[in-house]
Amino acid sequence: MSDTQDEGRGIPKVKRFMLVNRKAPYGTIYALEALEVVLIAAAFDQDVSLVFVDDGVYQIRKGQQTKDIGQKNFSPTYRALGDYDIEKLYVERESLEARGLAADDLLVPVQVLGAVELGALMDEQDVVFSF
Amino acid sequence: MKFGILVNEGPYQHQASDSAYQFAVAALAKGHEIYRVFFYNDGVNNANKLTEPPQDDRNVTRQWSTLAAQHDIDLVVCVAASLRRGIKAEILAPGFHISGLGQLIEAGIEADRVLVFGD
Amino acid sequence: MAVLHTTNKSPMQTRDLESCLRLSRPGSGILLMEDAVYGALKETAAGTMLSKTTKDKRIYVLGPDLAARGFTPEEVVPGVEVVDYGGFVDLAVKYHHVQAWV
Numbered sequence: 001m002s003d004t005q006d007e008g009r010g011i012p013k014v015k016r017f018m019l020v021n022r023k024a025p026y027g028t029i030y031a032l033e034a035l036e037v038v039l040i041a042a043a044f045d046q047d048v049s050l051v052f053v054d055d056g057v058y059q060i061r062k063g064q065q066t067k068d069i070g071q072k073n074f075s076p077t078y079r080a081l082g083d084y085d086i087e088k089l090y091v092e093r094e095s096l097e098a099r100g101l102a103a104d105d106l107l108v109p110v111q112v113l114g115a116v117e118l119g120a121l122m123d124e125q126d127v128v129f130s131f
Numbered sequence: 132m133k134f135g136i137l138v139n140e141g142p143y144q145h146q147a148s149d150s151a152y153q154f155a156v157a158a159l160a161k162g163h164e165i166y167r168v169f170f171y172n173d174g175v176n177n178a179n180k181l182t183e184p185p186q187d188d189r190n191v192t193r194q195w196s197t198l199a200a201q202h203d204i205d206l207v208v209c210v211a212a213s214l215r216r217g218i219k220a221e222i223l224a225p226g227f228h229i230s231g232l233g234q235l236i237e238a239g240i241e242a243d244r245v246l247v248f249g250d
Numbered sequence: 251m252a253v254l255h256t257t258n259k260s261p262m263q264t265r266d267l268e269s270c271l272r273l274s275r276p277g278s279g280i281l282l283m284e285d286a287v288y289g290a291l292k293e294t295a296a297g298t299m300l301s302k303t304t305k306d307k308r309i310y311v312l313g314p315d316l317a318a319r320g321f322t323p324e325e326v327v328p329g330v331e332v333v334d335y336g337g338f339v340d341l342a343v344k345y346h347h348v349q350a351w352v
Contacts, residue, residue, distance in 0.1 A: 013240050020349070022269070028250075030139075033172050036211065040232040044240070054269055094272065119273040123251050127239040128349040129137065130247050131172075132343050139352070146258075146284045147352075153314070154342075157335035163343075244342050246256075249352035 015126040016047045021056035023131065025075070026066065031059045032074050034131035042084045049088035049125075050081070051118065052110070057095050062107045078108045092118050133166040134158050135242035137235065139249035141176035142191035143184065148177050151248040152194055159202055166242040167205040168195070169235045170227075172249075175213045178206070180224035192224045199226030207234045252277040254345035258284035258352060261296035270351040271299070276306035279345055281338060282330075283312040287319060290326045297327040304329035312338060 019038050025031040041048045052060060059078070066073040081089070089110040096102065096112065103112050113121070122128065136155060140147035155165050170177050182192050199206050206227045208218060213229055220229060239245050255274050261267040267289050270280060280303075282290050289296035290311040300309050313323065313332045323332040333341065342348050 015240055017236070017239060022266075022351070029172060033212065037171075037232055037235065041236050041239075044233065044236045046236065046240070053273065054265065092273070115272045119275045122273060122349060123253050123275050123278075123346075125349075126347060127245050128247075128347060129235075129239075129245070130249065130350045130352050131139070134342070150258075150284060153335045154338060158339045158342075161336060161339055163339065244348055246342060246348050247350035247352060249258075249350065 012045060014045065014047055016049070016124065017041045018049045018051060018122065018125040018128045020051045020053060020122075020128060020130045021059055022054040024055040024058040025064070026069060026071055030131040031056070034129070035074060035077055037129055037131075038081070038086060039084055042081075042086050048086055049090060049121070050086065051090045051092070051122075053092045053095050053118070055099075057091055057099060057101060057106075060089075060091075060106045060108055060110070061101070062105055064107075075107060081108070090118060090121065132244065133164045133242045135166050135235075135238035135245040136168045137238075137245065137247045137249075138168060138170050138174040138177060139172040139247065141173040142182065144173075145250055147248040147250065148174065148191050148195075149189075151246070152191070152198070154246065154248075155198060155204070159198075165202065165204045167207055167234065167238040169238055170206070170208045171212050171232075171235065173212075173216070175208045175216055175218045178208045178213075178218055178223050178227035181222050196224045196226045209235070251346035252279065254279045254281060254341050254348045256281045256283055256348060256350045257286040257289075258350075260285045261289040262294065266351045267296060271303060271307075274307060279308045279310060279341055281310045281312065281333070281341060283315050283338075285315075287311050287315045287321070290316075290330045291321060292325055292327050301327040301329055310337070310341060 064075040309330045
């Protein structure tokens, strides 16, 4: 919910922003550019959550070594999100299980939610950016 | 109602920019406002005035420029995504300007709805 | 808060529509646009799946994308509503927010 009652009183509006990541890293640029959006949203003091669904869960798989494909390994950035007060990281249980992964395989602490719970959370947002 | 639009794909390769444009035209026709169109990822290529599609094809860049002129729409191209792809101020079509991702977040805050057009 | 979900890929090519159906809640609207319009056609597995969904979610298909690809509204499964871009705008207004399954 947006704090519209604060409009006109000089208090910044806070909206619920959700970034939904559904694509694997490196094959396309979306994961990297989504990460940049998250950092800026947090800099605007918005209520930001980051969601990993489908192949998006591979973005936070441990052990990424990109040297031999000639790309920068940006996965350490996910571990730094806490420094920017981005603490709402959610992963869909069904997506993890379909890929034989568990929370232990991920490089950052996340909340694992089933599709029903995650769907409910998606409904509560104001702005959803999908990458 | 105020709409924000995010375009994540370049012109011609993908329908995203066309769909976003058609949505914007329809929204304006219904009396809504387009608060901002933000071009990100390969979407920044929509701003390149050097593009020359064949004469019997639509000119995606020119369509956006014309719409922006007619309705005073803010067409913002992400600076970091632009630098990666060689989209510089000197090749921007009319109506487009380069700015930061903060403009996307601001559109999210100020617009009533944000729509994402991507791959 | 009902949400309008949009999907733009053929469900015979990607699993975007499947994920959208799994994560969208009852009361949601789902708009099939661009290549996703193939998912609304009769005689396809996706069309059959969607016709079962229309009880708790409203399914829409973008008419201009359907026509561009050589299909008519008569070829869309029953219960799916064909809208034009103006209808798309109205849906974006009617629902609380729009989530793209790109």
